[in-house]
Amino acid sequence: MEKQDHILIVDDDPEIRDLLTGYLARQGLKATGVADGREMRRVLAREPVDLLVLDLMLSGEDGISLCRELRAPGQPTLPIVMLSARSEEADRILGLELGADDYLSKPFAARELLARIQSVLRRTRMLPPAVAAETPRARLRFGAWTLDTLARHLVDHAGTVVSLSAAEYRLLRVLLQHPHHILSREQLLQLTQGRDADVFDRSIDLLISRVRQRLGDGPRDARYIKTVRNEGYVFCMAIEAEDRT
Template sequence: MESPDHILVVDDDAEIRTLLRDYLERSGLRVSAAADGRQMRAVLSRTAVDLVVLDVMLPGEDGLALCRDLRARGAAHLPVLMLTARGEETDRILGLEMGADDYLSKPFSPRELLARIKAVLRRTRALPPGREPASAAATLAFGAWRLDTVGRHLLDAAGTVVALTGAEYRLLRVLLEHPQRILSRDHLLHLTQGRDADPFDRSIDLLVSRLRRRLRDDVREPRYIKTVRNEGYVLSTAVAPQVTLRSTAPTDEPA
């Protein structure tokens, strides 16, 4: 029998932690809870977690700093759903910049949180690393770059690895699957995050900005990701799928 997904709720409000733990567990999930960054790290050090629900307003290190730390420590593929105060657009923007996969404004209903959790997990697992046959792993080459679809990272012309967050990987993968085709922000948001945009949603613009930095793409004269005014974005270079022979022996690479 498949084990339930393990969710870590990080919030300094004990009442919210209890409410979410009870609701999510009744919905078939396994739940751990933490009140701050120290407790969060303690949980992550002793058990595997499938997704972190992380409040922005925390004592000591806030949620933005903790999200940035998770990404810096190699947890690029651990989904993070951030909880922000209603109307705090700055928190949402910074959360996405730090590598969060989604955000939800307080107050919210537990039912909506559950739906967001399931959507993020579906997106994360839509292209799971390591599921391709070991002897025929796809690499997508474009310009001076290659995207390793097993390791979920970029390689530059010298073979140097550039790590990507889960959200960055999904956006780049979508662009590479639709080269030289204009994709609207709404379409990109639907393909990468499984939801519709609200009138002030800037998450795709932020992700594009982050990807351009990874690709060392000059925003004034971009070579790879170009902005089409009033329409969206386009990957302006051709893409060549490649097959890389890989050893079937286990590796020591982090998940």
């Protein structure tokens, strides 16, 4: 029997939790609903979770704090769909900057959340199309960094591990597979998320900014990822690929 994907919903509204867990269960998913961060940690410590649906406006520890905690260095990568009762663009940008893989404003239809969950899970689990047919290499070295493609994290020259969100990993992986080639925002969206650019196409710019922060790279004095005005981005460092020994 095929394993059910386990979706953990963190929302302090019991009606929303019951509605969503019931709906997702009817769609063939395993769904668990909890009210706060303490219960979230208990579930994560007890059993595997494939994706987290996290409300931004929780009482007590809010979704912002919990998202930061889940994206801290050393934490395993867990896809996150963030929810908010507010629809301001600033909230959406904040969610993406914190490392959420998608963002949904309340009120929403349960089937829309299901579509977002399926899309994020699909993107998380697939290699970019341009590299799917290649033999994966365990490590990609560039400058002072090494990307471990098995553990999906960065390692600096001193051996310190830098965790990446699923979205950050996919973007960096695509850039490393296309060094010295200018990639437009549309191309990056298609390669990393399997979709065309929409009205809110700043997600790639936000991801680029986050990956640059991980690498200690700046937009003006960039060593790794350069911005090509009106065209896109280019990874400009030589790359050495090696297998794990």
